[in-house]
Amino acid sequence: MIRLYDYELSGNCYKLRLLLHxxxxxxxxxxxxxHPGRAHKSAWFMQNINPQGQLPVLDDDxxxxxxxxxxxxxxxxxxxxxxxxxxDDAQTRGRIQLWLATxxxxxxxxxxxxxxxxxxxxxxxxxxxxxxHATLRLLDDTLAENHCHGTRWLAGGAAPSIADIACFPYAAxxxxxxxxxxxYPALQAWIGAMRHRPGFIAMPGIIDPAL
Amino acid sequence: MPFCTADPNLRNDWxxxxxxxQLRAAPAAHPVPARLLGNDLLxxxxxxxxxxxxxxxxxxxxxxxxxxxxxxxxxxxxxxLFELPEFAQPGxxxxxxxxxxxxxxxxxxxxxxxxxxxxxxxxxxxxxxxxHTEVAPYRTAVxxxxxxxxxxxxxxxxPRASASAGDGIDAHYRYRVMxxxxxxxxxxxxxxxxxxxxxxxxxxxxxxxxxxxxVLLVYDEDVLLDxxxxxxxxxxFGQDKPILESQRPRRLPLSGPLxxxxxxxxxxxxxxRWLRQRGxxxxxxREPGA
Numbered sequence: 001m002i003r004l005y006d007y008e009l010s011g012n013c014y015k016l017r018l019l020l021h022x023x024x025x026x027x028x029x030x031x032x033x034x035h036p037g038r039a040h041k042s043a044w045f046m047q048n049i050n051p052q053g054q055l056p057v058l059d060d061d062x063x064x065x066x067x068x069x070x071x072x073x074x075x076x077x078x079x080x081x082x083x084x085x086x087x088d089d090a091q092t093r094g095r096i097q098l099w100l101a102t103x104x105x106x107x108x109x110x111x112x113x114x115x116x117x118x119x120x121x122x123x124x125x126x127x128x129x130x131x132x133h134a135t136l137r138l139l140d141d142t143l144a145e146n147h148c149h150g151t152r153w154l155a156g157g158a159a160p161s162i163a164d165i166a167c168f169p170y171a172a173x174x175x176x177x178x179x180x181x182x183x184y185p186a187l188q189a190w191i192g193a194m195r196h197r198p199g200f201i202a203m204p205g206i207i208d209p210a211l
Numbered sequence: 212m213p214f215c216t217a218d219p220n221l222r223n224d225w226x227x228x229x230x231x232x233q234l235r236a237a238p239a240a241h242p243v244p245a246r247l248l249g250n251d252l253l254x255x256x257x258x259x260x261x262x263x264x265x266x267x268x269x270x271x272x273x274x275x276x277x278x279x280x281x282x283x284x285x286x287x288x289x290x291x292l293f294e295l296p297e298f299a300q301p302g303x304x305x306x307x308x309x310x311x312x313x314x315x316x317x318x319x320x321x322x323x324x325x326x327x328x329x330x331x332x333x334x335x336x337x338x339x340x341x342x343h344t345e346v347a348p349y350r351t352a353v354x355x356x357x358x359x360x361x362x363x364x365x366x367x368x369x370p371r372a373s374a375s376a377g378d379g380i381d382a383h384y385r386y387r388v389m390x391x392x393x394x395x396x397x398x399x400x401x402x403x404x405x406x407x408x409x410x411x412x413x414x415x416x417x418x419x420x421x422x423x424x425x426v427l428l429v430y431d432e433d434v435l436l437d438x439x440x441x442x443x444x445x446x447x448f449g450q451d452k453p454i455l456e457s458q459r460p461r462r463l464p465l466s467g468p469l470x471x472x473x474x475x476x477x478x479x480x481x482x483x484r485w486l487r488q489r490g491x492x493x494x495x496x497r498e499p500g501a
Contacts, residue, residue: 008442009449033438035445036230036309117312118452120423175453178314204449208335 002027005049005057007034009118011111011169012068013056014203019072019165021201023079035119069100072162085162095155099163105135106170113177114170132179139171140184147186152193160194168194172206213267214284215249215418218493224390225274225281225292227413227425228252230307234262234280247282248493249418254280278307278427279413293359293389297409297429304430306437308444310415310423315455316494317392317414317422318463318486323451324394324412325386325478327367333450336370337443340379343368346475353485360388360485362478373408374443375435376401386478391491392416403431410444419494420461424448462496469496 002020006013006029020027032055033039041053050057050066057064058071060078065071076086086096109131116123142154149156155163172191174181181188194200195209202208214222228245234256237243242253242265252266254273264273264282272283277298283289297303313320323329328346330339349365365384372382385397385407392414397407409429414422426444464470465487472480486495 006442008446031436031438031442033441035311035441036307037438037441039438117314120310120312175456204446205453207453210335 001061003030003059004028005030005032005055005059007032007040007055009204010034010055011173011203012107014169014206015068015165016056016058016071016075017203018168018201019075019085019162022197022199023075023085025075025079069103069166072100072166076162084159085165087157087161092155092157092161096161096163099154100166102135102138103166103170105131106167109135110170110174110177110179113179114173117178118176128177129179132174132177136171136174136179136181136184136187139167139190140187143190144186147189152190154190160197164190164194169203169206176205213250214247216493218491219285220391220489220491221248221416221493222285223283223287223290224392225283225289226392227279227415228254228264228273228282229280229310229415229423229425231262231275231278231280232307234260239263246417248284248416250284252282277411278305279425293357293393295395295409295411295429297407300429302431304428304432304440306428306430306440308426308428308441308448310425311445311448311452312421312423313452313455314421314461315458316420316462316496317416317424318491318494319455319458319461320414320422320424321388321392321394321412322463322479322482323455324396325362325388325482326476327365327384328475329454330367330369333454334447338369338372338447339367340370348474349477351477351481353481357389360386360478360481362386362481372399373401374439375432388482388485391486391489392422400431402433406431408432416494460496462494464496464498465491467498 004016004027034055039045040055046053052066056068056071057066065074073086109128112123113125113128113132115121116125151157153160153164154167155161171187226247228247233243234254237255239255242255245252245254250266252264254264256262262273262275262280264271272289274281276292277295281292331341331344347366349362351360351362353360363385366381368379369382370379372380383399387395394412396410400406400408408431411427413425415425416422428440465483
């Protein structure tokens with residue numbers, strides 16, 4: 001049984017919930033009091049679960065893995081034998097890796113600003129906004145260009161990959177970081193396409209289109 | 212820097228500046244910063260764990276009650292803080308869910324807290340579910356002695372009324388508004404018939420259009436972990452937040468043509484009338500030219 005050390009309002013936890021749901025893999029959610037308790041920084045958590053003091057953490061029958069992007073690679077490799085989410089193709093995997101790294105840029109910019117506005121975390125808001133807009137611009141340009149080549153997904157192809165899942169949460173949550181998404185039309189169309197995939201599940205701040 | 216409002220409703224009330232626990236490691240040499248009504252405050256506790264507060268180099272009255280810190284920014288005598296007897300009731304679980312920042316008027320946050328009609332649409336699968344959308348008639352009254360608003364005889368079908376609820380229930384609610392920025396909700400306790408779980412909403416106004424909304428649970432609950440109870444409340448509040456932040460104007464209109472009420476909004480209309488009668492101006496929308 002997979003255990004996911006989870007926090008409801010974390011975009012990085014949500015991306016694992018989204019992939020697990022799309023893979024129809026059952027798992028147990030272990031709620032961590034990220035706010036206000038900062039349980040992810042507690043001595044117990046850092047000694048036993050993740051020395052980095054970060055969420056999410058995956059525990060698959062004793063195989064413990066931290067880092068959301070690493071967990072996406074593991075889950076898709078282990079539980080998606082057809083390889084839809086992490087195709088076994090050299091160029092596609094190269095491109096996916098690029099966007100997994102970009103997901104960390106989104107965490108540094110948009111997630112940091114969101115934590116500031118929601119939970120009062122200290123942040124250099126001007127730097128977060130610069131970083132956030134630069135990453136959103138990169139995503140928007142790429143998606144617009146991909147559209148001209150007949151694909152609406154980040155790493156190409158006819159269906160989304162873990163590259164899309166990795167970048168989706170904090171792009172869709174940009175409003176909570178007080179960044180205006182209206183200047184990124186291709187990105188908005190991509191967010192809409194993700195939300196309307198069959199079996200999509202929402203998180204607070206990313207509204208389920210079925211509502 | 213002075214406070215950004217002279218509204219006596221705000222300046223004479225006790226206003227929260229967050230959980231009392233934040234002062235555990237805050238002696239006078241290492242005070243904690245806080246923001247209230249457009250002003251920067253410093254908070255600390257002395258050797259006897261008594262809280263202290265200063266703004267602009269001036270000491271302000273501060274008390275610790277219900278696990279929270281309350282500051283009085285006015286010049287006159289401070290009123291008594293509202294009563295919350297359940298907090299001291301033996302066997303109650305007290306869980307602080309912390310504060311979440313919201314970019315809107317605190318009056319909108321309180322009004323949303325008082326509303327049942329949005330449950331099936333915003334909290335689908337937990338606090339409501341289409342097609343169970345009807346808000347049955349309920350009553351509101353202003354208590355003559357305390358001046359508080361009470362909404363009673365409220366009930367609503369809820370598929371998962373709390374983190375511990377198994378099946379859907381017809382959840383019974385009572386709402387209470389103690390101060391313009393402070394409200395409480397009493398709801399059917401899924402674990403103990405006849406008892407009411409209490410959810411306190413304490414809004415810390417940073418300015419007219421930015422707040423920190425603090426949520427305190429006073430529950431009859433002995434199975435769930437704190438983290439699970441907090442996760443449920445954060446899910447609910449996280450669903451409300453984008454709706455609240457998308458409402459325009461950010462400040463609450465108390466009269467005029469901008470927003471119309473229906474029968475199910477009786478608590479909202481009572482709240483707005485109550486704010487109007489008190490002459491609340493802070494966080495209130497003013498028509499241009501009005």
